[in-house]
Amino acid sequence: MFDFTRYESFGWIVHQKRMAVGESFIVNIPEGYLPETASNVTLWSKGRVESGLTGKAMLPGDCSASIPRTSGSHTMLAVEDSEFWCINYSANRHRLPIVEVLDVTDSVTLEFDTLVCAGDFVVDGVERSAPLSVSAGKTIEPNGRVLGLSFKGER
Amino acid sequence: MTWTATILQHNDDGLTMDVRYDRDGYDPITVGVLLPAVGADLSLHLSTFAPTGTWQWIDDTRTPRELPEIGMVVVQPEPVPQIPAPNPTATMTLEVI
Numbered sequence: 001m002f003d004f005t006r007y008e009s010f011g012w013i014v015h016q017k018r019m020a021v022g023e024s025f026i027v028n029i030p031e032g033y034l035p036e037t038a039s040n041v042t043l044w045s046k047g048r049v050e051s052g053l054t055g056k057a058m059l060p061g062d063c064s065a066s067i068p069r070t071s072g073s074h075t076m077l078a079v080e081d082s083e084f085w086c087i088n089y090s091a092n093r094h095r096l097p098i099v100e101v102l103d104v105t106d107s108v109t110l111e112f113d114t115l116v117c118a119g120d121f122v123v124d125g126v127e128r129s130a131p132l133s134v135s136a137g138k139t140i141e142p143n144g145r146v147l148g149l150s151f152k153g154e155r
Numbered sequence: 156m157t158w159t160a161t162i163l164q165h166n167d168d169g170l171t172m173d174v175r176y177d178r179d180g181y182d183p184i185t186v187g188v189l190l191p192a193v194g195a196d197l198s199l200h201l202s203t204f205a206p207t208g209t210w211q212w213i214d215d216t217r218t219p220r221e222l223p224e225i226g227m228v229v230v231q232p233e234p235v236p237q238i239p240a241p242n243p244t245a246t247m248t249l250e251v252i
Contacts, residue, residue, distance in 0.1 A: 005247065006245065006246045006247065007246065007247050007248070007249050008246050008247070008248045008249065009249050010251070011202060011205075013246065093207060093208070093211055094211065095211075115249070123252060124252065128252070131249055132249060132250060132252065133249040133250065133251040133252070134251075134252055135251060135252065138252065
């Protein structure tokens with residue numbers, strides 16, 4: 001069983017999972033799978049996790065909501081210390097958000113309420129670090145790369 | 156899901172208050188809510204009492220339903236892609252700025 005850190009951000013339950021090198025899990029992708037109707041929304045925020053079926057790597061900034069998957073059984077192996085953030089359909093009482101990935105290195109004013117998952121930044125003149133819930137309208141000034149999930153609405 | 160909460164009254168028990176939750180497309184729902192702890196974030200406190208289960212039930216009752224044929228045998232579907240379920244763990248509410 002996985003060990004997650006469970007957070008609540010703007011009403012959404014989000015699980016943060018860190019994977020050590022060599023750790024793995026299996027994902028079964030059915031025929032006809034569509035990213036936009038998957039039962040999880042996952043943002044990869046650190047490291048490198050590779051599929052044993054296709055060799056494709058999930059890298060920081062990759063999001064399940066926009067990445068097609070080959071059908072079959074994927075053993076996802078962490079080849080670096082890795083981290084992902086997952087919004088699960090069941091954990092959220094059969095609801096999922098419509099998300100937009102935040103992936104910035106320059107200052108940006110948030111259009112939507114956002115869960116910042118990775119990175120350091122300045123907001124309201126204060127240095128902050130992920131994870132943090134940042135409200136729409138706030139301007140963040142990244143110190144390096146900042147990754148997160150902006151909540152645009154609900155599916 | 157976007158809702159607003161209106162504090163209606165403090166109750167005589169000295170422990171609760173009545174709060175009306177409004178959400179587009181749904182009738183208002185009044186909930187008896189524990190008074191927040193001193194210094195607590197009111198919006199986060201009220202979010203824990205939002206009637207999300209009731210709204211979900213309303214959604215379920217609004218969904219058109221059909222009658223599967225009696226005697227029909229259904230094979231278990233292929234598993235949907237899902238990261239393994241996590242161990243039960245406490246939820247940490249993130250600071251909102």
